[in-house]
Amino acid sequence: MAKRWFLALLVGAIAGGGVAFAIAQNTRTVEVETTASVEVRLWRNVADPERLHLSTRPAGGSWTTHNDRLDMSERSPSGNWDQSNFVMVDVPITVSVEIEESAPSRTTSTGEPEWCDDRPSWSGGAVTLLQGATGFYSLDPVGGSGHRDHVLPWSVLCLLVDTEAEARSAYNDTGNLVPSLASFNLSKSDDLAHEWLPRWQARDAQGHSANACLYAERYETVADRYGHALSADERSALIAACAAGSTSSTPGPAATQTTQAGRTYASCDAAAAAGEPRQQGCSAGRCPGGGRGFPASMVPSARDGDGDGVVCEQ
Numbered sequence: 338m339a340k341r342w343f344l345a346l347l348v349g350a351i352a353g354g355g356v357a358f359a360i361a362q363n364t365r366t367v368e369v370e371t372t373a374s375v376e377v378r379l380w381r382n383v384a385d386p387e388r389l390h391l392s393t394r395p396a397g398g399s400w401t402t403h404n405d406r407l408d409m410s411e412r413s414p415s416g417n418w419d420q421s422n423f424v425m426v427d428v429p430i431t432v433s434v435e436i437e438e439s440a441p442s443r444t445t446s447t448g449e450p451e452w453c454d455d456r457p458s459w460s461g462g463a464v465t466l467l468q469g470a471t472g473f474y475s476l477d478p479v480g481g482s483g484h485r486d487h488v489l490p491w492s493v494l495c496l497l498v499d500t501e502a503e504a505r506s507a508y509n510d511t512g513n514l515v516p517s518l519a520s521f522n523l524s525k526s527d528d529l530a531h532e533w534l535p536r537w538q539a540r541d542a543q544g545h546s547a548n549a550c551l552y553a554e555r556y557e558t559v560a561d562r563y564g565h566a567l568s569a570d571e572r573s574a575l576i577a578a579c580a581a582g583s584t585s586s587t588p589g590p591a592a593t594q595t596t597q598a599g600r601t602y603a604s605c606d607a608a609a610a611a612g613e614p615r616q617q618g619c620s621a622g623r624c625p626g627g628g629r630g631f632p633a634s635m636v637p638s639a640r641d642g643d644g645d646g647v648v649c650e651q
Contacts, residue, residue: 601634
């Protein structure tokens with residue numbers, strides 16, 4: 338009777354109870370309840386009836402005999418049963434659960450994505466951006482200590498992307514990068530357009546006159562591409578930057594004449610015949626890097642294929 342009681346108790350504990358599993362999917366924990374079918378058999382040595390051993394077998398598996406000898410010397414609290422020591426049985430179970438869950442954004446304690454602080458490395462065209470480049474804000478050669486500056490600040494841009502891959506792409510977007518002297522980049526910091534444009538003009542009027550409109554065009558293009566909503570102050574500053582008559586490109590060494598504000602031509606040939614000086618354009622975010630042409634505002638009919646504000650480049 339004691340043996341039957343013990344077997345019933347053991348089978349109930351192993352096979353009848355629910356088994357809980359925690360399955361991690363990204364940062365989410367899912368608990369799945371299931372049951373395990375286990376065969377249990379008690380063995381008694383014929384020559385030595387006091388030698389009792391337990392064997393278990395998961396459904397469809399192999400028998401495992403547990404080496405711990407069962408000790409039946411203990412009496413139940415009621416005194417009506419002899420009871421054995423406890424035997425712990427590990428039952429292997431494989432449970433497959435499919436959970437559709439998008440990968441979570443990696444965030445810091447401040448709630449910002451990690452890539453805002455742990456910035457991606459430079460790649461693609463951003464790597465060679467500074468080679469032989471002229472400073473976008475000051476028109477000085479940047480040399481080996483130049484900086485790559487994000488026109489739309491990275492502190493804003495990094496919040497507009499959802500994945501690490503998108504962050505790497507946005508960080509190296511040459512349409513939003515310009516070569517800069519370190520001092521200008523550090524001074525600009527995370528300024529938005531309405532904060533930086535007046536300080537830039539006060540610090541280097543020549544650089545501002547040459548490139549403020551190109552800065553404004555890039556700023557607006559990048560903001561639209563990544564979904565940054567321009568404030569009223571930003572929009573007013575961008576409009577003013579181009580309304581002031583800036584040339585939207587870095588002038589080349591031969592650009593010694595001053596173009597009359599508002600003068601336009603039907604074609605680039607007409608502008609050249611009038612003696613208008615050609616200006617250095619930019620390609621893939623590099624200034625200089627494109628050909629020499631005329632401001633896009635001077636020849637409205639010409640197509641600005643690379644979006645640098647200079648048309649009919651040669």
